Amino acid sequence: xxxxxxxxxxxxxxxxxxxxxxxxxxxxxxxxxxxxxxxxxxxxxxxxxxxxxxxxxxxxxxxxxxxxxxxxxxxxxxxxxxxxxxxxxxxxxxxxxxxxxxxxxxxxxxxxxxxxxxxxxxxxxxxxxxxxxxxxxxxxxxxxxxxxxxxxxxxxxxxxxxxxxxxxxxxxxxxxxxxxxxx
Numbered sequence: 001x002x003x004x005x006x007x008x009x010x011x012x013x014x015x016x017x018x019x020x021x022x023x024x025x026x027x028x029x030x031x032x033x034x035x036x037x038x039x040x041x042x043x044x045x046x047x048x049x050x051x052x053x054x055x056x057x058x059x060x061x062x063x064x065x066x067x068x069x070x071x072x073x074x075x076x077x078x079x080x081x082x083x084x085x086x087x088x089x090x091x092x093x094x095x096x097x098x099x100x101x102x103x104x105x106x107x108x109x110x111x112x113x114x115x116x117x118x119x120x121x122x123x124x125x126x127x128x129x130x131x132x133x134x135x136x137x138x139x140x141x142x143x144x145x146x147x148x149x150x151x152x153x154x155x156x157x158x159x160x161x162x163x164x165x166x167x168x169x170x171x172x173x174x175x176x177x178x179x180x181x182x183x
Contacts, residue, residue, distance in 0.1 A: 034148045054093040057152045057165035062126030064102065064148040066141065077119035079180075081127040083130065090128040097156040101167045102127060107138035112153070126150060174177035 054060070072084045076097045082088060083152045092095045094100065094115045103110035120128040127150055129139065152165025 031094075034086055051092050053095050055095065055155055055157060055163065055170075057155045057163050059152075059166050060095055060126055060150045061105070062148065063137045063145050064127045064129055064134070064139060065106075065120055065122065065125050065145045066139060067075075067128050069131070078116045080116055082117065086130050086133045087111065087113050088116040088130050089113035089133065090119040091115045091126065091150075092118060092121070093126075094150075094152065094157050097154075098165075099153040099171075100138060101131065101151045101153060101171070102133070102163065103151070104137040104139060105149055109137040111136045140153050 036098055067082060067084070067088075067090070069084070071082045075083050076082050076088065076090070080088075080110055088103070089100075096115055096117075098115040100115065101111055102111050111129075112126075113129065113133055113159065117128070120126075125145070127139075128154075131169070134140070137146075137148075151167035151170075153167045153171045155163045156167050
């Protein structure tokens with residue numbers, strides 16, 4: 001009799017586990033085999049899709065936004081802290097360390113930035129700018145988003161070399177070299 005009692009307790013425990021597992025969405029036959037596709041809700045919760053880096057050095061046009069104030073002082077993808085007064089920017093596709101000229105297409109104002117973080121993760125936006133840089137080119141907290149042109153100056157490559165971007169020649173013309181003495 002005690003063996004039957006123990007068997008009934010184990011059977012009830014297994015039944016409770018099975019009901020709970022099914023309610024949680026666990027299906028041992030397909031998950032264990034590894035051949036089930038993730039559910040729609042799992043796909044929505046997943047992190048942003050891996051994006052191929054843009055090593056072309058070509059001009060890109062899209063929307064820019066301002067880093068939210070809450071990111072000030074937080075660690076960026078390159079390991080440095082986000083400085084709201086710096087020239088830092090975030091891009092999903094430009095390699096970290098890329099320098100680029102960002103031009104506000106409505107005002108014509110531009111600034112040089114360094115890509116130090118990943119984002120923005122909002123559809124249609126190609127770059128997040130530090131508040132200081134955004135202000136320099138005429139993007140304010142009030143308008144928040146603006147159409148910009150991003151012209152890479154230097155693009156770090158995976159092998160450690162650096163590729164000149166579309167704005168490299170213009171940047172060289174604006175910055176005098178140590179050999180220039182003005183005359």
